[in-house]
Amino acid sequence: MSAGPAAPAVEAVADIYNRIEQGVSSVVQGKPQVIRLALIALLAEGHLLVEDVPGVGKTMLAKSIARSIACSVRRVQFTPDLLPSDITGTTVYNAETHDWEFKPGAVFANIVLGDEINRAGPKTQSALLEAMEEHTVTVDGTTHSLAVPFMVVATQNPIELDGTYALPEAQRDRFMMRVTIGYPSSDAELQILNTHGAGDAATTLQPVATAQEIAGLIDVVKHLHAADALKEYVVGIVRATREHPAVELGCSPRAGLALLRAGRAxxxxxxxxxxxPDDVKALAPHVLSHRLILTPDARMAEVTPESVIADVLGQVPIPRR
Known part of the structure; x- marks a missing residue:
């Protein structure tokens, strides 16, 4: 068994996590669990899908995380007329040099904020597939590497709203987590009025870490110890989703990798x-539920992916010492 990271390295992860969490919490009030999940996705080198109705702070959460890190940030406002080349980039002819040059698109940044991602058509949404999985972009036969760290934080409105498209299954599977913010409590809503009443409070945030530091922390997280019994527990959960009677298409092996990486973070x-095991059990609903496709009968019976994951967690035995 290979040695895990040294204790000081793990303490550095916890220290920077706490500093970022404190800053984001000063802007996004009353949602500590959502902030925690977003930062876990960042340190696990995953992507985050924030789904909820307009006006509850989805974009503010993404902006606050981006401002807490000294790194390159690009924002993409997804609209029906957005083109795939706007995201990935394009090759143009330079009349001065008489040569073709690559002009990078919005995806060439450490953190990419995709606002209202499901308002663009499926073709444009799919332009992110290679970037999110392989951290590369291929344009006109040439492959370009993306920066490290690289994270897509996408916001999405419920598909029942006008002008929205359902995300392709392949793209949903590339998001490590899906979180829902929900409406704030009355006390938190009062804090929002006090904090944001005079302007955008996210502009007051100062970076507490650099892109290089975050890349180093991601490497530490990758090497955290996970026992063989715990890996078997992850595999058991993922395989059980494929055998559930309410599920037409269960979780892929990519989902198991995402769950283990999130647990380490x-x-x-x-x-x-x-x-x-408690790390895995707490994260499973957020990592797995958006990857499930339910049977028509289950949808008619108003079965939810979250209830399926709850059933699975109740059935798969938890490893003991």
């Missing part, structure tokens, strides 16, 4: 250098 954020 969650453990590191708590200053632990090993993963426990």
């Amino acid at each position: 969650a453990a590191a954020c708590l200053g632990r250098d090993y993963v426990v």
Whole structure:
């Protein structure tokens, strides 16, 4: 068994996590769990899909995380007329040099904010597939590498709203987590009026880490210890989603990898250098539910993906010492 990261390295992950979390919490009030999940996705080198109705702070959450890190940030406002080349870039002819030059698109940044991603057509949404999975972009036969770290934080309105398109299954599978913000409590809503009443509070945030530091923390998280029994637990959960009677298409092996990576990041954020089953169990609804496709009968019976994951977690035995 290879040695895991040293204790000081894990403590550095927890320290920077706490500093970013404190800053974001000063802007996004009353949603500590949502902020925690977003930062876990960042440190697990995953992508985040924030889904909810307009006006509850989806874009503010993404902006606050981006401003807390000294890195390159690009924002893409997804609209029906947005082209795939606007995201990936294009090759243009330079009349001065008499040569073709590549002009990078919006995806060439450490953090890409995709606002209202499901208001663009499926073809434009699919332009992110290669970038999100392989951290590369291929244009006109040439492959370009993306920066490290690279994270897509996309906001999405419920598909029942006018002018929205459902995300392709392949793209949903590339988001490590889907979170829902929900309406704030009355106390939190009062804090929002006090904090944001005079302007955009996110502009007051100062970076507490650099892109290079985050890249180093991601490398630490990758090497956190996960016991063989815990990996078997992850595999058991993923395979059980494929066998559930309400599920037409269950979770892919990519989902198991995402769940393990998220569990490692969650453990590191708590200053632990090993993963426990509770880490996996707490993250499974956020990592797996958006990847499920339910049967027509299950949808008619108003079965939800979250209830399926709850059933699976109740059935798969938890590993014991």
